Amino acid sequence: MNDVASFGANIQKTVLEATSDALGLAILVCDKNDEIVFASRPILQFYPIPAQFLEAGTRLKDFLGAIFDSGVRSGTAPETSRRNVNRDEWISERLSHHWRERFDVVERIGRHRWINVRKRRLSSGLGIVAISDVSEQKKREEQMQLDMERVELTEGILDSLPNPICVKDRSLNYIAVNKAFCALHGMTADTILGRSVWDLLEPELAEKFERSDRATLETGEIHYQPEQIVQADGEDLWVVTRKFRVGDPGKYLLVTCMNDVTDLVVGYSGLDDASSSRSPLEIKDYGLFAPAQNCYDPFRSIDMQHLIEAGAIIDPDTRGRQRILLITDAPALEVNLVPQLRRWGFDACAVRNAEELSAFKDACAVRAVRIDTLLIDGTMADALTLVSSWTSSPSLVLAKDWKPVELRASVLALCENGIGTLPSVEADGPADWDIIVPDVSLTGRPMPEVEVVVAEDNEINQFVFAQILEGLGISYRIAADGEEAVKLWQRYRPNLVLMDVSMPVMNGFDATRAIRALEKSASFQTPIIAVTAQALDIDIEQSKLAGMDDYITKPISPDMIEAVYRKFVITKAERLAG
Template sequence: MNDLASADANIQAVMLEVISEGISGGVFVYDRNDLIVFASQQLLTLLPVPKSFLTPGTRLRDFLGAVYDGGGRFLTDASGPRRMLSREDWVAEQIATLWKERAESQERRGTDRWVSFTKRRLSSGYGVCVVRDISDHKKREEQWRADMERVQITEEVLDNLPFPVTVKDSNLTFVAVNKMAASFLDLPPEAILGRKGSDIHPPQVEQRLDRVNRGVIDLGEPQQMSELVTRPDGSQVVIIANKYRIGKPGRYYLVTAMEDITGLVATEDGQITPRMSRGGLIATSLHRHERDRPVQTAVEPERSQLSHRKVLVASSDPRTSAEALDILADLGFDTSSVSDGEELELFLQLAKEASITIDLVVVDTLADKACLEIVQRHRIPALAINGVRVKRDLAAGVARQFSQPAATEAGREEDWQIASRAGENAAIDVLVAEDNGVNQIVFSQILEGLGYRYAIAADGEEAVRLWQERSPRLILMDITLPKLSGFDASVRIRNLETIDNSIPIIGVLPQAFERDRDQCFASGMNEVILKPISPEALEAVFQTYLGIPAKHSYA
């Protein structure tokens, strides 16, 4: 009979240990005589007591005294007064709380350790105390309080700014507006938040703004726009709108800050001219006498080489087309423009019938996706450029294009077979795994402009093979590859590596879906970037993973 009782006691002790592990805390049970009946081993990691004080039959007074002697005397919760008690007073206070039917407390040990005590007194006279380390919870709670305070301060600052500020998420839905923005739009904040620009602006205005906004969100390139705006009340104001992107991949936000400069300009027939002359400005120099920094300039071909060249611009945005035509005209080109793939096809066909040679087609990557494919089919050199960066990138891109040796007619067929800037067996800097022909052209032009040696693989199996043969320093991996997906190709490369994660693999995603990001990291990729690809995005990757200083050849 005694053996059975002993077995039952052992089973109960094992069950309590399992429960203790399951709740990630320590448990001790005591009887009505204040003797410990059971104490789990987890208490040793939570309380500074020798193991001998956890044996059944130990007096609670002795157990608590050992806690006190080991430096475990607790300060009260931060919300209450801090006290330091004598050994006897502290032990007596703890025993008193253990006799309560129900008691909970959070107590601090040292500067960054918090422990919670949950105490229950059962009707049978037995008591149970659960001890948990809640340091992480406390840190999160304190961080949450700090974040909330920071948010409140930020909201207060935004609301009191003297100019309108709006914030949109990656879907271009308003998520924040300040008081001045609501006043500017002549709407209450609740009529703006949660809505898109199409719910507020006229269709023709939103169509133009949507293109610019998406360019900023996708590429991270800040934009500045000057606008003559007619407000809902009929008044006209001249504003400068600065747009920039904040956040992290997959969670980007678009911030627009508008400044009213009506008092500084004059408007006539829709034209904006400054009222203040340069002589009316106070000249201020912030030069710190640092050594002069070298200024990089794009190498442009002689104008005489360009005067009879014919360049066609393909863009669905009239403003982009106008900017591009002005820049090309200043460089001496003979220019024209089309707005979509259908017009482009007709124009090139008519040019061919009239024996007119088109030397270059500048394709806005935000326009009709078929345009690059049409140009490729007609075997005409193309320059893919993002419409929102025409002012900055077009002149340098065209200069690079016409500075390259002219291709012979016999070699023109090979021009459209995207190849590396290195020999067939030479080592390369970057391996691009991309099956889409248009995207291959974009990658090629960017990498050539930045001066990197590269190779392009059209499927996952070729990507693995070229990695083995060409020893790239970094891989840009599209996830939707034929034969072997980008995820599977990454896993295979990681399995074949002799040194774990020796080569950075960067996933290239068409959209910012969390499941794709998670699968990229699960397959061994180091980072992800989003399409459409920009020179800035690639250089940021190269600086991070290859330690290569920015070249800025695209500027």
């Protein structure tokens, strides 16, 4: 007589084996008693264990013990697999993973081999484990990381060079610039990248440069031109500019290198023949050096001894254009916004403090120059005080997250309608002052890319932290030791740090001291919460001395993390808003 149950079991086994082969997976199925029901042969490709441990009826504990004894086991680096690792603890930890409803992890089982382990526990009690080889993916990721490191190294080398260098794509937009090129224009890399020469120079020069750029891109011939440049600081720079085409067909890039020959042209200091009227190069025709970009901005470079002459700097041909004065102590905002206002057709310049504002006001009065609109940086602590005496011009407070379209419309409305005369500082509120209110942030800080940094060396606790923070919708990064936690804090400046006190390389106390030392000059101090195994008085005292704000004890829970986040992040933001 045929055994129907046995026949059904054979069909199920056949289906599982076919599924394992078709998907390239190693599959393991165990019942609610933690005994193996099915194990596909590809498991032996990952773990060199005797085949008898894959037979039905084998206890899961024995199967894991065989993996441990093989020395090639997940969750343990190959170089430490032969060291003193507790066998029972390792097996117990893996058994606990099998009883989770779902568990996914990527682990290394060899020096160059990685696997993705996905575990699911069904409501019937059956546990299913699927193992796949992701070594190639990890290799690609490692290669990508290596490529990124090479890019960073290349950028570091370019930034250390004294000659201005820039790279443009086929659309002639800047995709890379070094520090010398940024200094030449008096701008940051972020304000240059993605833009074209038309955004930086006068139309005549922009057209000239674009012609030579396109000629080099199309023909591959090196462009050579001696040039005289006026830098952002007003100093002359004599260069020999060369343009090269690099890359493969269809993916050409344009590299421009400006070799600084200023010392050779104007002469070295201290030469014996310094009284000679000739330069060391004995240049007969300075006309060889074509006038190039003039990056000097008299308004941006204005200082106290020149302020009184500021009215004479204004071009008489631009008297019909509306004039805007920006008040900000942030160089980045000035560099970004003043050129933008000029592209919109306004005459714009900036002052940075009370002394410059007062001198500029006197200069305007002497020259009968009217400022049509006053733009005030809303992040300046004394913005209202600085402009309290300037009552004749419409005013606008600039939000930190200003939008170009909205700002342009607001400025035009003020210039045309004269809305927004500045009230006195003593008034309860600037009711007649057109204000763009910035979003509330912690003491002026923008919302960070990563809200919470977790310092935790235990893999299980890392997983628990990740699950809780993801469930709460909070962005996070996890550090495996204190040193990494400090680096992540420096990179992301999060709203909160959850710091395990006991970690390798650098413990939580030392990591907190390092962060506090780096924060001495900062206006915002990141809340750091100690995470301890148990609330011992000595740990709590050490936490306070290190500079931690509070502590929580393991095991952690969603309620615990949410309470800490609400106390040190949300409540503080609400208090600042109030």
